[in-house]
Amino acid sequence: MSLYTKYRPRDWNSVIGQDSVSTILRTSLSQNRVGHAYILTGSRGTGKTTSARILAKGVNCLDLQDNGNPCHKCTHCIAFDEGNMLDCIEIDGASNNGVDNVRDLIEKARFEPNQWKYKIYIIDEVHMLSTGAFNALLKILEEPPDHVKFILATTEIDKIPETIRSRSLRFDFKKITEKDIIKRLEFVCREENIIAEKEALEIIARAARGALRDALTLTEQNIVNGEINTAYVKSTLSLVEKSLIDHIIATIVSMDRDGMINILEKLRTEHTEIRSLFDQILSGLRDQMMQIFQSKNTTDTLEFVTYSEIFAIFESAYSYTKTIPDGGLLIEITLMRAVMRWEKKQNDETISKNDEKNTKIKEIPTEWKKKIESEEIKTFDTFSTKSIENTVSVKNTETETIPTGWQDKTSTNTFSYIRLLEEIKKIKNTLVLDLKTARFEINNNTLTFIFSKEWHYNRANDPSMKTIIAEQLEKLYSGSWKIECRLDGTNNLNILDEVF
Ligand SMILES: [Zn+2]
Structure with missing residues (x-):
């Protein structure tokens, strides 16, 4: 049983x-004034479904x-806990959304x-x-039976x-504060002897x-x-x-180009996940900004403006972190822009018109677009210089053959590592x-995973795990598949934290 369920x-x-939501709900229950x-x-993850269940249970207790x-x-509470709750119907609105x-x-x-x-009808993801379907639902909400x-x-x-x-x-559920989350995690760890x-x-x-x-x-996974x-x-x-984050910010604030060149160099050698870096x-x-703001010192205004400008540059880049296949590129461009205080202009055309040197910037969005349109590569947020795609093609030019169709990015049958992991x-x-x-x-119908950390390798190398992988591969791409795992401590390239 997962920690979350437990x-x-x-x-x-x-x-x-x-607190405010649960106070109102518990009071309405105890006063028997339930709408x-x-x-x-x-x-x-803020407790909506959990509260819905407590409410459902309470109404019938x-x-x-x-x-x-x-x-x-x-007997009602026990039946509910055992899942024998004929009268409490939970519906996933996402998969039962038709009229x-x-x-x-x-x-x-x-x-x-x-x-x-x-x-009780609990409809999750009702949006x-x-x-x-909403119209049909409205009908019964207009004249609901008493029972x-x-x-x-x-969420929307x-x-x-x-x-x-x-x-x-x-009822509006607030995001849970870090303090409350930490308290809960500490409690769970104590209970679990972690x-x-x-x-x-x-x-x-x-x-x-x-x-x-x-x-x-996350706790469980770690x-x-x-x-x-x-x-x-x-x-x-x-x-x-x-300390590196502080150094990056200081370098940007002082517009220190040489300092930034060193930072970019360093980041290139590290595995950095773009969204978490941003x-x-x-x-x-x-x-x-908060520090400057709280100091109420009028001479700090200029400094505050500087930070706001920098913030705006990262903020505008942030929206691309989900769609850009090569996160490293976005990190580098954004950091350089920040040092130069280069704000995003109205549209990208102005960029290319203004500066011949920017041809790269002009070309890349089309390429991203293609990839995104093909829905093959949804997100590559990693800072690794090689994308997964690169890894496949680089490997394959040497010794391996790609099964037909895999290179064709528009085909629905195209191999996608992300899709496999999703399954x-x-x-x-x-x-x-x-x-x-x-x-x-990939070599013919053998998929080999190369791990850099022993504990990942050990877990994945388990026969039952390999069976799961092979089954999913067969489901997605037919044929029979062999899975191999190898340990190679040199490098790990494709960490897809954001996607999963
Ligand atoms: Zn009861």
């Missing part, structure tokens, strides 16, 4: 970081506690509950419903029609960006021999040392963590 809150007392439709909104918590002991799905749901909703007092309650959960409240919103009670370094948990909490679920998943240590967490999250720089800039992820998430650190080679 430590999922079962009552309001253990819901983390959502017929709720919308729980907020970013991922036969011995609701004074504080609005379900008793966990009555027929909702009509079917409404048909069934008209019948009295089987065991419980209320039938994914089609317009027709039905709806709990809608969404703006996509919910006003008509649905106005008929529901809305020895965790404080700094490691702080890094995880920051990386989770307000999502407790992500924090727990346990090595019952311990969580800072160096390992840093390496899996591709974090750059804080995150670190942005948060470093924010810290500096494996559905089955064995932890295996992806190992695989994404590996380089790979």
